Amino acid sequence: MSLASFFLVFLCCHALPSLADPRETEAAVLCTNTTAPTPLRQAFLENFYDALDALTSEVTRQRYALIVRGSTQSNATVYAFGECMKDLSIPDCGVCFAQCKTSVLKCFPIQRGVNGGRLFFDGCYLRYDGYNFFNESVSPKDMTVCGNEDFRGNWSVYKANTLELVRNLSVEAPKNEGFFVGYVSRRNVTVYGLAQCWKYVNATACQNCLAKAATRIDSCASKGEGKALNAGCYLRYSTRNFYISSSHNNPQEKKGNKNLAIIVAASSASVALLLIVTTVIFFVRKNVLKRRRERRQFGVLLESVNKSKLNMPYEILEKATDYFSDSNKLGEGGSGSVYKGALPDGTTVAIKRLSFNTTQWADHFFNEVNLISRIHHKNLVKLLGCSITGPESLLVYEFVPNHSLYDHLSGRMNTQQLTWEIRHKIILGTAEGLAYLHEESQRIIHRDIKLGNILIDDNFTPKIADFGLARLFPEDKSHLSTAICGTLGYMAPEYVVLGKLTEKADVYSFGVLIMEIISGKKSTSFVQTSYSILHTVWSLYGSNRLCDIVDPILEGNYPVEEACKLLKIGLLCAQASAELRPPMSVVVKMINNNHEICEPTQPPFLNCGSAEFSKSILQGESFVGSPRSCSQSSEDSMTENLIEHKWVTI
Template structure:
């Protein structure tokens, strides 16, 4: 066991050095001995050598916890590393040299290689083995290869420069902040992510309060892992979302993707999240009118995302902890870390599963089919939580879930039994009953039966609008 552990750590150290010197990517295989070991390491293309090394060293240390397991993975905001006793990368066995390290086929030829090949051709010609034509052909081939290598290198450099220096530039936002915040500045703004500045923590990362040099407050989300896989896609989506402004959406100011971890920068909302007030130990009790206004505000925010943006945006993680409240208890939908942008002409969008159990629509959870109706389902669950005053995964005696208990009361025409008991009788029964019915409509198993968010807003605000019966 000790021999195997030592071998794995040696190969991890080896692949780290190679990746840092090879534009952030390397694979190393070491066969024989106690056990064969294969390791892959990769950094974001926007990271410099120091950032790549620092990140891979942390990944290597984290992989110690996987030993003596036969495989392990470490995914950080800026890099990814994996080891296994089975070869998992696409390098043929005959490409591994005697030291167990793969040969890389690189298109860029060094000056020494070019001179060596050219001299070899000339030498062969002088010995009578080639004609002048052979030398000319060899020279042409080398020229083409050199030009191709230079072109590819220049394109890569141009793309990287554009990635790291592009301004916010969104005509909608009209603000002067830059998307690419400096990592060092955000470190200082949060007092190096001091625990005293921590505002909360979710599935994707921890949020810290920060203060910029001009005195303005921000919220900095420190991501646990790379939810975008590639920096260019991440940057593009942040660029799109940063231009969105609505009174019921937390404004995304930008991000940092050049440091050892990825950070999202949001506007600072001073009040608590909805879950802390409804389910937490807060002494504050929301009245019916406050709950109703919060439900309407969330619905309007989702209508904006689904129907009023240049591209349909599906949030994918609507839940009580992602609803922030300002000083006036106006709800603001937060955490666009899982947001997906969908072409308006596309009826659905298949993707990897991401979200929170209990709020995820059946078709998305089972088949990975993502539409705006997935947000409608999560909204419906949230509505029932707000009205009933209990979490969807907390079971009560005699009922399987909040959805089931509310539906049973609906069928028995006893909707008011589902309303939070802390409100006593201080609420309009008909309005509360209608809101519960809308929540059930939104959580129907068939996405075709769920209303759109614009229809939901109409049902909530138009007293004369008829509300269909949930199936």
């Protein structure tokens, strides 16, 4: 055991026990219903996402945040506020706020007529709206929530104690930076309480808000608990001690805690000092060893590249792109910029730049060179060479001239070129490429199957590109537990929620891809409605109208039965349970009419009984329900997880 570990164990064993309770119980959710013009809803939604992201980082850092996104002159501006109760620790605040954010989907702004919401939790508060409410302390929407259980005991003493406590809280909180906790105990009846004004409320408004709350909360006098939920403050009392005691705002506890605090401070000071010194030494040593290990790995990688046939001089590749001229730039993604180039022998290539100052460059480079250079398939983009000796690492691919599926479906290319025969060819070729990766090569998971990573050559043959996130799947593993990387809307639920990675994550992405190719629409284009592409196809499947989603550009020039079959295969690939999704080799057989196609179960819609769905995912079960039993999209489900989990979006 290291010295640092010893002191950690010592401190844990001798520290006084402390109770942590993030109080993530929902008290009330109030949605604002105002109709906004249709063109503004998308802009409001984008501002909503930006505001929520900013709110998250600030609240988890300092327990509160006020955020404005969008022009203050625009009707699409979003004003947002979040705050935790001041007795909560930073970790407990993060837990409560994460749970609070999942409930914000009940007031999701994408729904017609909803552009505001107030979420009261016992430990935190979140509000967003389309107007500046930062000076608002009371409003007509203020409410009181009483407990479910009646008080049993000496009711007259209980009522007197409650009234005294509420009065004390409403008077003392404005004097103590808008926060106060305490209790009144008399004749074996104890009542505990907490009062807090939100950060944007000044002392006068705080006093006014709590005075009104104290008046209204009297309606809960017969109950064992009462909560006043105002625009500018929160007031709660209960017969149980629900808050985390802190002597700085509770004089009744100060005397009993003073001597104990002195003893604890004196006895732990030396231990803390030793622990800090030991921890610093430990992490410094760890970083030194890490740098040495990275240098060794880089040296091995450099030696391997220099000896391989793939090695190309940096100067030649730089000149091939006219020194990375913007006129030769083909695109830019999370893993680097791609340029068109011409080698000295006249070969046209695509060259990707991976900057050394990017933390993931080594992973991307290693994946491309060591995994992809050794596999060859007509539906995989071929790696022709690389360079690691210049100011940035370079990867050289075969040039695929007909751009990506994203370009075709986003209006950058002539979508009419994508006839039914071509779409069928692209779906089948992509499936064959994935089947090769999963089962015929080294069992490789791509992790980022999407429109932008399916390139089209002159003959409209699809080629899977960008293996920067790919992972080699060991034969002796049932799944990989890994950091979540990928693109929102394409990631399988078990991967987003649990970080469990298998080939079935690629299968799920392929299911979404099928629906996009046949419908002619990107999955993100459905954000402006209340339905995702998965939900739309599932609903049409339930009503035997699958062909309603086929791209109207085809003008009916497609075989109806075959279109319905492919959409059904897409639903099979995108089922909630990973175990029910077919392997890609079976998908290829289904497309070629060489395998039976069974009935799909429902795709994941987290907001429709989120607890039930989460349980089903954890148990490896399918979440089955009526096609019309949910009104929220799986994209909203992904949003719900985005709020709770962080991952790299490529």
